[in-house]
Amino acid sequence: xxxxxxxxxxxxxxxxxxxxxxxxDFFLNxxxxxxxxxxxxxxxxxxxxxxxxxxxxxxxxxxxxDFCDFLKTFGKKAEDSLxxxxxxxxxxxxxxxxGEIQEFTVSIGEIVSIVGPTGSGKSRLLADIECLADGxxxxxxxxxxxxxxxxxxxxxxxxxxLIAQLSQNMNFVMDLTVRxxxxxxxxxxxxxxxxxxxxxxxxxxxxxxxxxxxxETRVTQLSGGQxxxxxxxxTAYMSTSPIVLIDxxxxxxxxxxxxxxxxxxxxxxxxISTHDPLLALSxxxxxxxxxxxxxxxLLTSDxxxxxxxxxxxxxxxxxxxRNSLRSGHEITREILKGQEx
Amino acid sequence: MKLITFxxxxxxxxxxxxxxxxxxxxxxxxxxGAVKFDCLTSFDNLRYQEAGIPxxxxxxxxxxxxxxxxxxxxxAVEWGIKSGFKILVTESAGLCNRCSPYIxxxxxxxxxxxxxxxxxxRKIGPMLKMADIVxxxxxxxxxxxxxxxxxxxxxxxxxxxxxxFINGITGQGAPMLARHLQxxxxxxxxxxxxxxxxxPAAVCSYCTGEIRIGEQYQMGTMKKMEFKLPSHG
Numbered sequence: 001x002x003x004x005x006x007x008x009x010x011x012x013x014x015x016x017x018x019x020x021x022x023x024x025d026f027f028l029n030x031x032x033x034x035x036x037x038x039x040x041x042x043x044x045x046x047x048x049x050x051x052x053x054x055x056x057x058x059x060x061x062x063x064x065x066d067f068c069d070f071l072k073t074f075g076k077k078a079e080d081s082l083x084x085x086x087x088x089x090x091x092x093x094x095x096x097x098x099g100e101i102q103e104f105t106v107s108i109g110e111i112v113s114i115v116g117p118t119g120s121g122k123s124r125l126l127a128d129i130e131c132l133a134d135g136x137x138x139x140x141x142x143x144x145x146x147x148x149x150x151x152x153x154x155x156x157x158x159x160x161x162l163i164a165q166l167s168q169n170m171n172f173v174m175d176l177t178v179r180x181x182x183x184x185x186x187x188x189x190x191x192x193x194x195x196x197x198x199x200x201x202x203x204x205x206x207x208x209x210x211x212x213x214x215x216e217t218r219v220t221q222l223s224g225g226q227x228x229x230x231x232x233x234x235t236a237y238m239s240t241s242p243i244v245l246i247d248x249x250x251x252x253x254x255x256x257x258x259x260x261x262x263x264x265x266x267x268x269x270x271x272i273s274t275h276d277p278l279l280a281l282s283x284x285x286x287x288x289x290x291x292x293x294x295x296x297x298l299l300t301s302d303x304x305x306x307x308x309x310x311x312x313x314x315x316x317x318x319x320x321x322r323n324s325l326r327s328g329h330e331i332t333r334e335i336l337k338g339q340e341x
Numbered sequence: 342m343k344l345i346t347f348x349x350x351x352x353x354x355x356x357x358x359x360x361x362x363x364x365x366x367x368x369x370x371x372x373x374g375a376v377k378f379d380c381l382t383s384f385d386n387l388r389y390q391e392a393g394i395p396x397x398x399x400x401x402x403x404x405x406x407x408x409x410x411x412x413x414x415x416x417a418v419e420w421g422i423k424s425g426f427k428i429l430v431t432e433s434a435g436l437c438n439r440c441s442p443y444i445x446x447x448x449x450x451x452x453x454x455x456x457x458x459x460x461x462x463r464k465i466g467p468m469l470k471m472a473d474i475v476x477x478x479x480x481x482x483x484x485x486x487x488x489x490x491x492x493x494x495x496x497x498x499x500x501x502x503x504x505x506f507i508n509g510i511t512g513q514g515a516p517m518l519a520r521h522l523q524x525x526x527x528x529x530x531x532x533x534x535x536x537x538x539x540x541p542a543a544v545c546s547y548c549t550g551e552i553r554i555g556e557q558y559q560m561g562t563m564k565k566m567e568f569k570l571p572s573h574g
Binding site for chain 1: 359365455458459462463467481482483484485487489491492493494496497499500501503504506511512513514515516517520521538539551
């Protein structure tokens with residue numbers, strides 16, 4: 001008899017619950033709100049209203065089998081991050097059907113910016129990478145990992161672990177508090193230390209956001225900037241995915257350099273779609289998109305890198321101006337000269 | 342002929358997903374047909390016709406949609422075989438969260454969308470639990486974190502199903518499922534095959550047209566709720 005089955009048959013439910021807190025959900029899903037946790041499963045089921053169980057089309061034996069499957073599926077520890085070496089984009093076509101650059105490979109540790117006019121197809125490129133396009137998207141691109149296409153079986157295997165995505169999309173459909181949202185997400189990633197993970201996310205999000213929010217704020221009430229900050233922190237602390245996709249971080253009213261630093265912490269491949277000179281030139285390479293296709297790939301030149309210091313000063317000045325406006329101060333020539341008010 | 346059954350809540354994207362799958366399968370016109378089981382009315386037959394796919398639409402009207410499905414599916418398959426289809430897809434809307442128009446041995450696909458609420462997968466019941474494949478649509482509208490939680494909740498209810506994310510508008514994700522569908526079993530009929538789950542049961546006075554409220558009008562299979570008075574401290 002398999003070991004798991006033997007445990008389920010003999011151990012009190014409370015012992016299983018201790019190892020797999022998620023197993024509480026198994027019973028809630030079957031509308032079993034009250035079960036004697038001191039008994040093993042089969043004995044505990046004897047005391048449960050049989051009619052409710054039969055409405056789910058189940059009997060005790062089926063519940064036993066389902067419970068074992070449930071534990072097998074969710075009993076895995078949060079898995080180690082995937083080790084990959086490179087991402088390759090095989091070109092497709094632009095909006096008019098014209099071709100684009102044929103092949104471009106990005107290696108681990110590199111940051112690549114994506115630039116181009118609004119509507120040119122920057123988000124589309126990120127979407128192609130996100131779904132590991134296989135010639136099945138409007139651009140006809142193919143994405144390779146470590147130089148080859150993943151098989152369907154491999155795609156299932158890496159699902160959700162390969163790519164972390166920070167989209168422009170600010171919608172929340174679920175109406176939960178920040179705490180409930182973080183708990184639910186950490187739970188779904190089978191995080192071993194939910195409490196600690198969500199505390200770190202929350203602290204980081206508040207550091208990035210202009211206006212502070214609390215754990216009890218509803219996610220649907222967050223401002224664009226707060227919501228963005230929460231998602232950056234969520235991506236940074238809950239995900240170990242080696243590929244990070246970031247779409248237009250600059251519009252969100254948050255400290256974007258700090259945000260990038262947080263997101264690109266470890267050895268990752270980062271793609272950032274941006275209009276921001278500072279972010280674009282901080283990257284190692286940049287992809288230029290026009291009319292839906294990749295028209296050029298540039299290496300950040302030494303001259304560009306030497307401009308970064310000056311751009312940073314300009315940026316700091318703009319940052320001061322914005323903060324002065326936000327806090328209700330008047331703009332002075334002193335600030336324009338790059339001095340704090 | 343291969344039979345593939347699709348079920349899912351209204352407006353979850355069943356028809357869009359099917360049409361994108363047909364595109365991805367690259368199948369000649371006349372080789373695939375569709376049967377749409379609906380309740381009162383439907384406009385999807387036009388979409389099938391536009392795509393050049395022969396379609397028959399049936400309305401359950403005042404009957405339970407699942408009872409309607411099971412009493413017509415055999416004729417649907419006969420129609421498909423006589424029409425010379427290589428593939429027949431059926432589509433039915435799950436309405437009471439207990440619907441499960443799936444047949445043992447026939448590829449069964451549940452379509453649900455990311456906008457339906459994060460706990461919805463845990464409430465849908467047999468329609469989700471008994472499916473071989475779960476297709477999630479409208480993922481482009483929510484963020485990754487929300488998609489993850491949603492998929493996690495699907496797995497809670499159906500640990501065995503393969504989950505596919507398909508964009509019903511662009512067709513993203515459809516080719517992978519289309520490849521998967523090629524493994525669906527060939528059948529010559531459905532005689533003596535079995536539903537995976539019993540249909541909702543009720544033969545009561547209201548089934549036969551009673552509309553008056555009151556105990557004296559209630560006959561047959563009834564289920565009563567318990568209402569306890571709140572205790573006053």
